[in-house]
Amino acid sequence: xxxxxxxxxxxxxxxxxxxxxxxxxxxxxxxxxxxxxxxxxxxxxxxxxxxxxxxxxxxxxxxxxxxxxxxxxxxxxxxxxxxxxxxxxxxxxxxxxxxxxxxxxxxxxxxxxxxxxxxxxxxxxxxxxxxxxxxxxxxxxxxxxxxxxxxxxxxxxxxxxxxxxxxxxxxxxxxxxxxxxxxxxxxxxxxxxxxxxxxxxxxxxxxx
Numbered sequence: 583x584x585x586x587x588x589x590x591x592x593x594x595x596x597x598x599x600x601x602x603x604x605x606x607x608x609x610x611x612x613x614x615x616x617x618x619x620x621x622x623x624x625x626x627x628x629x630x631x632x633x634x635x636x637x638x639x640x641x642x643x644x645x646x647x648x649x650x651x652x653x654x655x656x657x658x659x660x661x662x663x664x665x666x667x668x669x670x671x672x673x674x675x676x677x678x679x680x681x682x683x684x685x686x687x688x689x690x691x692x693x694x695x696x697x698x699x700x701x702x703x704x705x706x707x708x709x710x711x712x713x714x715x716x717x718x719x720x721x722x723x724x725x726x727x728x729x730x731x732x733x734x735x736x737x738x739x740x741x742x743x744x745x746x747x748x749x750x751x752x753x754x755x756x757x758x759x760x761x762x763x764x765x766x767x768x769x770x771x772x773x774x775x776x777x778x779x780x781x782x783x784x785x786x787x788x789x790x
Contacts, residue, residue, distance in 0.1 A: 617696045723753065
């Protein structure tokens with residue numbers, strides 16, 4: 583399955599944020615190449631070839647290979663925050679909000695597993711400035727989940743002695759789905775999301 587064809591809950595990821603069409607095609611090709619070969623083993627010629635363009639055409643839209651990775655990472659992390667926002671800002675109990683956050687976050691990491699692997703596991707390839715920007719976005723993601731857990735503890739609904747550590751564990755569990763998920767496996771992204779939501783509620787000791 584190509585990156586353009588991946589689905590999350592039946593939703594196509596068109597990279598609509600990226601224009602013009604040539605720049606989008608190059609970015610999609612970069613995602614596929616980075617996921618398959620790793621950032622460092624991928625050349626700009628590899629990316630251009632996958633996009634059906636000449637290497638020279640790539641530099642019209644992206645100055646460097648790192649700029650491509652930076653844009654992929656930024657869009658991916660912004661998407662993660664967008665996915666979590668309804669659960670963070672929504673009504674309902676902390677358990678309901680945490681369940682929805684995990685379900686949605688896992689569904690995206692499963693349905694968009696090729697993209698998510700690049701977004702989540704190639705961070706160290708970025709230079710200091712680009713990495714700092716992405717780390718700041720990751721901290722916002724951490725804060726979003728941590729806030730829901732803190733709400734549950736304050737309400738007496740969760741039994742969590744270590745909120746920061748539990749937040750890291752929850753996010754790690756969700757993110758790792760991108761590493762192993764297989765579209766030909768026994769579960770759909772929705773089913774994995776539901777399973778992980780239940781596991782996380784057990785992890786925080788959520789009361790019925």
